[in-house]
Amino acid sequence: MNFYFEAAKTLDRIDAKEGSIKGIIATLPEKDRKRTAALVIETLKFKAVLLEVIEKAKLMKEERKLTSKNLALILVHDLLLARGIQAGDGPLKQAVLRHKTRLHGEFQKIKIKRGATSNEQLAHNGDERAGLGTLEEAIQSLKSRGFELSDPFSSKKGFSKDAHVPNLLLFHPSTTFQTDPLYTSGKIILQDKASCFPALVLSPPATEESVVIDATAAPGNKTSHLSALMKNRGKLFAFERDRKRFTTLKMMLSKAGCSNALPINADFLTTDPQDPQFSNVTHIGSGIVNRLDHLIETEIENDADKEERLDKLAAFQLMMIKHAMRFPNVKKIVYSTCSIHATENERVVCNALESEEAVAGSFQLAPQTEVLPTWPRRGYPEEMTSSPDQASSLVRCLPGEDATNGFFVSCFIKVQDTTSKRKLDADDDVEEVLTQKAHKKKKKRRKTANKSE
Numbered sequence: 001m002n003f004y005f006e007a008a009k010t011l012d013r014i015d016a017k018e019g020s021i022k023g024i025i026a027t028l029p030e031k032d033r034k035r036t037a038a039l040v041i042e043t044l045k046f047k048a049v050l051l052e053v054i055e056k057a058k059l060m061k062e063e064r065k066l067t068s069k070n071l072a073l074i075l076v077h078d079l080l081l082a083r084g085i086q087a088g089d090g091p092l093k094q095a096v097l098r099h100k101t102r103l104h105g106e107f108q109k110i111k112i113k114r115g116a117t118s119n120e121q122l123a124h125n126g127d128e129r130a131g132l133g134t135l136e137e138a139i140q141s142l143k144s145r146g147f148e149l150s151d152p153f154s155s156k157k158g159f160s161k162d163a164h165v166p167n168l169l170l171f172h173p174s175t176t177f178q179t180d181p182l183y184t185s186g187k188i189i190l191q192d193k194a195s196c197f198p199a200l201v202l203s204p205p206a207t208e209e210s211v212v213i214d215a216t217a218a219p220g221n222k223t224s225h226l227s228a229l230m231k232n233r234g235k236l237f238a239f240e241r242d243r244k245r246f247t248t249l250k251m252m253l254s255k256a257g258c259s260n261a262l263p264i265n266a267d268f269l270t271t272d273p274q275d276p277q278f279s280n281v282t283h284i285g286s287g288i289v290n291r292l293d294h295l296i297e298t299e300i301e302n303d304a305d306k307e308e309r310l311d312k313l314a315a316f317q318l319m320m321i322k323h324a325m326r327f328p329n330v331k332k333i334v335y336s337t338c339s340i341h342a343t344e345n346e347r348v349v350c351n352a353l354e355s356e357e358a359v360a361g362s363f364q365l366a367p368q369t370e371v372l373p374t375w376p377r378r379g380y381p382e383e384m385t386s387s388p389d390q391a392s393s394l395v396r397c398l399p400g401e402d403a404t405n406g407f408f409v410s411c412f413i414k415v416q417d418t419t420s421k422r423k424l425d426a427d428d429d430v431e432e433v434l435t436q437k438a439h440k441k442k443k444k445r446r447k448t449a450n451k452s453e
């Protein structure tokens with residue numbers, strides 16, 4: 001078993017970025033170096049799929065003794081992809097073997113789903129830890145194929161680093177990447193600049209304890225961005241209600257090496273915020289308007305129809321935010337749309353701020369300093385019924401003006417007001433919570449009035 005512990009420890013060090021994979025392997029005792037290196041590299045190649053198998057088979061949930069994710073990965077690797085676990089009969093080996101049938105079953109299911117005819121087709125080639133590779137590696141690779149670091153708006157071969165989004169490279173609009181190996185291998189992801197904003201604003205912590213939800217995940221651009229920001233650590237639940245889009249989501253996450261992502265084919269609104277698996281969720285992202293929605297805004301649609309459609313969308317989006325606010329430990333919620341209509345943007349935000357859930361959970365808009373502070377275009381003050389000043393907390397992008405698609409980002413945070421902070425449970429008397437709040441507000445107003453007299 002020692003050999004397996006050594007390999008798991010090596011994976012821990014790789015996860016902790018103690019050095020390059022090669023450098024870490026070079027420090028292993030010479031005796032077992034070759035064998036450990038082979039097992040570590042093979043496990044990294046299949047990490048995404050092995051994690052999915054372990055999760056589906058509930059291995060770590062049911063075997064509490066198996067506390068190391070990396071040891072589980074190594075043992076399941078040998079069980080499924082090598083000649084079995086080569087160790088004496090210890091309790092950890094037995095723990096894995098108890099789930100042998102289920103693990104094999106889940107592995108076969110994934111193979112069938114992805115249409116893989118060999119195990120090798122499930123491998124991710126490259127550094128699974130880094131997922132997308134480093135920015136400098138990508139820049140070097142692009143330069144070697146004729147691109148040059150220069151203004152992408154004036155030169156077709158030009159590309160540049162973006163001023164607002166780290167790790168984002170800008171290209172001339174005529175550049176195509178569809179057949180480029182950097183793109184097909186998942187090392188780079190093509191995304192409109194503004195679509196990078198929600199993950200950046202949510203900025204979940206990159207720790208093993210981090211638990212995050214992407215409520216509307218497919219095709220997975222935002223999810224993979226979140227996973228990269230989390231450095232593949234912790235847990236990232238990725239909800240997608242549409243079955244077909246869910247298949248795309250899973251493929252994309254596997255290709256991009258997002259091993260901390262747990263794709264779930266379900267409607268986010270049907271989740272129970274009190275479910276213990278969500279008890280440590282602190283960050284939630286939601287954005288439902290499809291990029292193609294503007295295409296159905298045809299000339300034929302009259303104003304009344306359009307209004308009705310926008311109202312319906314806005315009502316649905318409000319439900320998503322309010323549902324997110326019900327998660328007991330959520331601290332930050334980012335709501336974004338690819339829409340330029342105030343009905344789906346500022347007005348939804350104002351309604352959300354006035355909702356029972358926001359009042360009971362003490363949610364407010366994060367200040368501009370926490371929401372892309374240097375981005376110049378902010379929300380529309382005249383649409384902020386609560387307070388026009390709050391518009392500075394919001395981010396807007398205008399197509400044709402900002403070199404992006406139309407986009408909107410808002411960020412709700414739970415304020416640390418210990419005196420009034422209350423969780424909204426199913427049995428809570430919302431009316432009572434609201435009355436208490438209103439009372440406090442009134443008292444504060446009276447105090448201020450007294451002072452100024």
Ligand SMILES: C[S@@+](CC[C@H](N)C(=O)[O-])C[C@H]1O[C@@H](n2cnc3c(N)ncnc32)[C@H](O)[C@@H]1O
Binds near residue numbers: 218222241268288
């Ligand atoms: C605009 S796309 C999301 C784009 C994604 N965030 C990205 O960056 O790649 C919206 C997705 O949310 C899904 N969706 C809408 N409502 C949902 C819900 N209540 N629960 C789960 N998924 C939902 C839709 O099926 C659609 O695939």
